Amino acid sequence: RKEVEQDPGPFNVPEGATVAFNCTYSNSASQSFFWYRQDCRKEPKLLMSVYSSGNEDGRFTAQLNRASQYISLLIRDSKLSDSATYLCVVNGAGGFKTIFGAGTRLFVKA
């Protein structure tokens, strides 16, 4: 079993749709969690950190469920520019053992 697992997709959604991604992790001692987006042939860029109480940044909402060991990302009112690969990132104790998921591809269509 992979340490961090994501549905690879692709998710094909129309503009304006709401889409949600889940990510599961195996190490219950994991301490911090992030979502990154990566455009084709570009470097990953931080989208948002994921806090235990859940957090929102504009159209994006991230949630953490420690009991079930998963994190989620919700995108509301999808834009064409949201088309990218979304990477789930889990840090272990000390913050330096960093595991990336393989990513979920999102295509937003006009």
Place this chain on the structure above:
Amino acid sequence: DTGVSQNPRHKITKRGQNVTFRCDPISEHNRLYWYRQTLGQGPEFLTYFQNEAQLEKSRLLSDRFSAERPKGSFSTLEIQRTEQGDSAMYLCASSSDITVNQPQHFGDGTRLSIL
């Protein structure tokens, strides 16, 4: 801009040659990471530095790979006797250690192609 800088952006070399990549982190960041990414996969952790100390090294990092961060600022990643399977994007990231949960910021990467 004081983002993470990597060079070269691209490197094409013949199998068996040695290559070296450089990473300049964000100046106030004392944590530095190297990753390798192949098509369709997320970045795979290679190694981690806290200042000049290499504190973690992945099993992916064979004896042909070595990384240094001699003065706690820039870092180099060297691959000796390159093989076709080394073709990948090599990413460097840095973060602060103000708290344990600081996100990492990535450079543009070095794309390595082995002929």
